[in-house]
Amino acid sequence: MNQVEKAKAFAQLHRKGDPVVLYNIWDAGSAKAVAEAGAKALATGSWSVAAANGYGDGQEFPLLQLVDIARAIVAATDLPVSIDFEGGYAEDAAEVALNVGRVIDVGAVGINFEDQVVGGSGLHTLEAQAARIKAIRATAEQKGVPFFINARTDLFLKLSDPVRHAPLVDEAIERAAANAEAGASGFFVPGLSNPDLIGRVCEAVALPVNIMMRPGVPEVRTLAGLGVARVSYGPGPYRAMIEWLKGEAAKVYQQG
Template identity: 35%
Template sequence: MTKSKAQIFYDLHHKGVPFILPNAWDAGSAKMIVRAGFPAVATTSAGIAFSHGLPDGNNLDPELMFAAVERIVRAVDVPVTMDMETGYGDITKTVNRIIEIGAVGANLEDAGGGAVDDLFPIDEAVQAVKTAKEAIGDRVFVLNARCDTYLTGQPDALDQAVLRGRAYAEAGADCVFIPGVVDHEEIRTLVREIKAPINILGGVSASPLSLKDYSDLGVNRITTGGSLMRATYAHLNRTLAQLHDEGSFTYACDAIPDATINDWMS
């Protein structure tokens, strides 16, 4: 019997080895992720917002976000999981919409911004997870509860992450996402103390950990967040500066031929 995309994605979290889950911001970047051999695609709400000329942080009309994710789902034949930020005001409605457009998982954040006071009270965050889980019902769908204690600069980020991660897992989260943690021992503690697959954001420190490092620490899933989009924009920024400041077009020497990209996108 052929497994559904949802079951394939769920099983990736329970193989005993970590998998890398790159984040796409449009159908083209999603196709390139699949072409490179990755088994699934995540979306980045930051990248999708940037691609619409808006800053990150619940600034994009949810309908535009859903439309962008739906294009990604239709463009690839692997599982897609969506970044739904804090749920767009109605978690039940949002979860059902995500499933309707064909995505098989979602991130749910527990902070409304990046400041210390933006972290939601734990009771409120746990209820959000429970609401999402109730909306999912008996459907196979990977709910990834994001814990922003590090990104919001909490002084006791590790202790709070353990407390929240445990609570989210008990509330039904299929995976717990702790972006911003980079210390080996802190990651080891999170893996040991939270009884759920652990998602870590890769490539966010000056000395990024390797896939082997994450495997040794027991991490299940490594995502890239908005970093692929930001790296792409970094290249664009350098190129535009070269055009403006030097009047040079040497950047085009490294451009991928139209025919090659046409083949990739066909």
Template identity: 40%
Template sequence: MSATADRAAQFHRFHHDGVLLLANGWDAGSARLIESLGAKALATTSAGVAWAQGYADGDRLPAQRLIDVAAGIARAIRIPLSVDVEGGYSDDPAQVADTVAALIDIGAVGINLEDGGAGPERLCAKIERVKTAAARLGVPLYLNARTDVYLRGLAAEGERVEATLARAARYREAGADGLFVPGLTAEHEVRAIAAGCDLPLNLLACPALPPAAELQGWGVRRLSAGSDLAQSAYARLADLAGGFLGDGDSRPLQARAMDYGRLNALFDFA
């Protein structure tokens, strides 16, 4: 079995042992730092990756730019890498599969693939083509199917559990390995979906959610930071840069800075 296939199998196992916590990175530097803090795996945030490359989030990033960023991350870390590919940057399932195959070639072992505002048929077709491509490459890719039933309000309140489970069943049949439901927070709904979807359930970090130990009891198996880390980093940068540009005061720049030597050592690969 190849090293990539080994890491893919490891990534699958992580979803069946407690709650997998994913602090999402957006470039090689953030990924390497997150790995150094004890992360078991690294997932990207599509928003953070897009912003760092000068693009808006929402399938606006050229697929080749995503592949290049992922290649840089794969070079910098030794833990399993999962890449958020949004809707696949194409409506053509074959093209989506080609993009994912390129990501597998650089070492990715998981992806997020979302339905957005579309019906489930399109995502099912993409899942099937992607899983076929992964099998051809000999890698048990972990495909986390994201449904935006809650995030985009694709069903009326009171009908969202049923709508999510209906989509989950179709995505599971198409080959999905996990279910990601951003915007889902209510305990009774989380428990119902976790029990009924027959897939490891992934939630998006939110102040309304309890800590991971309690979420595990609800049936959750993965919790993602999403774009929050990138947004917080940009907020800190805006505060510091804005202040410096305003008055030229050097003191705040070092007040909470990481040590140069510690940072540089993270990237001193043998």
């Protein structure tokens, strides 16, 4: 498949009640391993990519190095590849779109794009985030790629206690509607774990909804029943791999 065909195939994998499962990767090697395990598409996690290269999350990892990793992942398999692009490495809509254009040019078919102010506090306003999404969509259309913009809200991550999430759902739904109107392809709500609230979001939001697996989140089968269209694993796979590596190394060094 060429890039356009991959982009179309990736979008079609997002089905409410039959979610695409993305076991997040961080480099070409992990991409090949997950592809060989049976994945239908690949997606990076920003935390994992940064950590694997000695950086912290939050756009500390240099943009051009991220583009190089995206290029290597795309070249490593024939699967559609989505890149976690955090806040776009800029505030200004035109600069964000220019940056996203770099990952489109190396063959990626989608991004995660978050609404938190990276390096600052709080979230971008609905209007500001919508303008940024519109600019990304315009760039993708100019390049002729039906690019998947997975619009992420950090509402629930900013308030980590699940007991306090219910009052945030209306704002999340409002943000989803604004994102959809601006040209987003999906809606990502990391941190949301309550099944009733997940079901409420899925029912109210027209876009395919993405849930991130973490402790307390229902199993994939349950999420499918709630109407989820995409399930991702965030930094979980990388953390599990590193813990395994530490354990194996400890066995070696403890023998002495």
